[in-house]
Amino acid sequence: MIVAEAKPVSEILAMVKDVKKVLVLGCKGCVTVCNVGGAKEAGILASALRIASRKQGTSIEVAEHTLERQCDPEYIEEVKNIVPDYGAVVSIACGVGPQFLSERYPNVRIFPGVNTKFMGGAVAHGIWSERCAGCGTCVIHYFGGLCPIARCSKSLMNGPCGGSSHGKCEISKDVDCIWDMIVRKAMEQGRLEELLEFRPPKSWATARDGGPRQMIREELVK
Amino acid sequence: MSDYKAGSNLEKVLKAGHFAFTGECGPPQGANIEKLKEKASHLKGCVDAVNITDNQTAVVRMSSWAASLTVQQEGLEPNFQMVCRDRNRLAIQSDVLGVYSHGIRNMLCLSGDHQRFGNHPEAKNVFDIDSIQLIKTVKVMRDEGKFMNGQDIDVPPRLFIGAASNPFAEPYDFRAYRLAKKVAAGADFIQTQCIYNMERFREFMKRVVDMGLHEKCFILAGVTPMKSVGMAQYMAKQVPGMDVPESLIKRLRGAPKGKVADEGIKFAVEQIQEFKEMKGIAGVHLMAIEWEHKVREIAELAGMLPRPTV
Ligand code: SF4
Numbered sequence: 140m141i142v143a144e145a146k147p148v149s150e151i152l153a154m155v156k157d158v159k160k161v162l163v164l165g166c167k168g169c170v171t172v173c174n175v176g177g178a179k180e181a182g183i184l185a186s187a188l189r190i191a192s193r194k195q196g197t198s199i200e201v202a203e204h205t206l207e208r209q210c211d212p213e214y215i216e217e218v219k220n221i222v223p224d225y226g227a228v229v230s231i232a233c234g235v236g237p238q239f240l241s242e243r244y245p246n247v248r249i250f251p252g253v254n255t256k257f258m259g260g261a262v263a264h265g266i267w268s269e270r271c272a273g274c275g276t277c278v279i280h281y282f283g284g285l286c287p288i289a290r291c292s293k294s295l296m297n298g299p300c301g302g303s304s305h306g307k308c309e310i311s312k313d314v315d316c317i318w319d320m321i322v323r324k325a326m327e328q329g330r331l332e333e334l335l336e337f338r339p340p341k342s343w344a345t346a347r348d349g350g351p352r353q354m355i356r357e358e359l360v361k
Numbered sequence: 362m363s364d365y366k367a368g369s370n371l372e373k374v375l376k377a378g379h380f381a382f383t384g385e386c387g388p389p390q391g392a393n394i395e396k397l398k399e400k401a402s403h404l405k406g407c408v409d410a411v412n413i414t415d416n417q418t419a420v421v422r423m424s425s426w427a428a429s430l431t432v433q434q435e436g437l438e439p440n441f442q443m444v445c446r447d448r449n450r451l452a453i454q455s456d457v458l459g460v461y462s463h464g465i466r467n468m469l470c471l472s473g474d475h476q477r478f479g480n481h482p483e484a485k486n487v488f489d490i491d492s493i494q495l496i497k498t499v500k501v502m503r504d505e506g507k508f509m510n511g512q513d514i515d516v517p518p519r520l521f522i523g524a525a526s527n528p529f530a531e532p533y534d535f536r537a538y539r540l541a542k543k544v545a546a547g548a549d550f551i552q553t554q555c556i557y558n559m560e561r562f563r564e565f566m567k568r569v570v571d572m573g574l575h576e577k578c579f580i581l582a583g584v585t586p587m588k589s590v591g592m593a594q595y596m597a598k599q600v601p602g603m604d605v606p607e608s609l610i611k612r613l614r615g616a617p618k619g620k621v622a623d624e625g626i627k628f629a630v631e632q633i634q635e636f637k638e639m640k641g642i643a644g645v646h647l648m649a650i651e652w653e654h655k656v657r658e659i660a661e662l663a664g665m666l667p668r669p670t671v
């Protein structure tokens with residue numbers, strides 16, 4: 140899923156300071172799963188904004204609503220009768236949501252209520268970890284099903300750098316060295332040979348480096 | 362002559378069978394070219410080539426190619442270092458052509474320290490290719506006269522290709538294999554991380570020799586003399602992938618007041634003596650960080666002077 144974290148209320152308050160009516164818009168997709176942008180969080184943010192604005196002596200009217208998904212025009216359409224009533228929408232979906240909203244409702248100010256972090260999942264309760272960098276050409280089968288592109292701090296493809304220590308990456312004792320895992324797994328499974336092969340430079344043309352991406356599946360295009 | 366891949370002094374010294382001795386010089390954190398010349402002057406006549414670091418520890422310094430040219434003008438042979446952190450494949454290849462056209466003949470290929478602990482932690486990193494891919498790139502440019510995209514190079518750059526090896530990083534069992542990968546990719550010589558744990562290094566070299574890697578490339582053992590107990594403790598605890606045994610820290614502590622640095626040098630000299638005899642070791646790479654003025658003394662004590670002329 141896409142993992143996000145809430146922006147501080149003060150930051151959001153500064154965004155909406157000139158607006159009279161604000162709609163906090165949640166999403167039932169990834170951000171609900173990572174406890175940051177679902178119906179529950181929309182409610183919490185809305186009341187936090189109400190309280191904060193009252194404290195400041197401004198009285199912003201805040202409402203809340205949550206969509207099935209914000210990365211789908213069909214659901215974005217659902218709020219067409221509500222959104223125009225508000226001066227601003229704070230979307231607490233991932234970065235996709237506020238952009239779909241901005242494109243569909245050009246006359247309404249749309250603000251991001253979360254910081255979109257990465258593609259990953261929960262490894263323990265309350266702990267999320269990155270797994271994929273969306274490079275556009277998956278190669279993890281060469282590395283025992285583990286991704287050095289997203290998970291090695293230097294995206295190394297030919298083995299661990301000289302900073303790998305006690306299973307941790309040189310950048311932090313809190314970050315696992317994925318190469319340590321890749322090598323150990325290969326050794327345990329007697330597949331070391333695979334790692335001895337030279338892995339050539341990757342084409343980043345399919346990654347964001349190749350420009351903003353689009354995917355067209357002719358058979359689905361109506 | 363035509364047997365030489367690049368014809369650098371370092372290559373000639375190694376191929377003539379001499380025990381090589383290389384040094385290191387960090388470019389200034391500014392345009393202070395006089396300071397760089399002063400540092401280099403201490404190494405003149407003491408080493409076969411001097412590594413010029415490339416924004417080492419991710420701290421911005423004068424560019425390694427510019428400092429390499431300066432050092433070359435001062436009469437030393439540079440070993441131009443390049444990290445993959447700061448350049449994409451376009452910049453890498455153009456810099457390789459650039460340094461070669463100015464007479465640089467050695468190059469050390471590195472991944473580079475992550476910028477997180479440098480002085481610009483907010484920088485975007487590149488890592489378009491990794492160090493092993495860099496080695497291969499420079500080799501293909503030299504031997505096949507081709508760019509990474511397969512296009513022909515009109516005059517191919519002929520560089521003596523170096524790589525680093527850290528025998529002490531984990532997973533230990535993979536380290537000799539990683540060295541093998543670097544050699545297979547085209548490394549002509551290897552400079553190791555600073556060695557302090559001699560026992561572990563002996564084991565590592567045994568594996569390297571068993572794999573026959575010492576016959577396919579020249580391995581230079583990395584030595585950094587300890588200046589103080591504090592430095593030893595810092596390296597032991599703070600530098601990832603560094604192995605400083607407690608016995609060495611004890612030895613430095615036991616030195617009489619004001620004599621710790623001398624003890625550090627003594628240990629370094631003992632190491633060099635052992636490396637001279639160690640199977641598979643073709644030379645020593647002395648990284649006397651901000652201690653360039655001590656290099657002559659160490660070289661002398663270790664019996665490395667005068668340097669051969671080939
Ligand atoms: S190789 Fe690319 S697509 Fe596959 S997991 Fe890694 S970043 Fe994602």
Ligand code: SF4
Nearest residue numbers: 291299300308309316
């Ligand atoms: S320590 Fe491991 S994860 Fe970190 S940069 Fe080196 S190889 Fe990659």
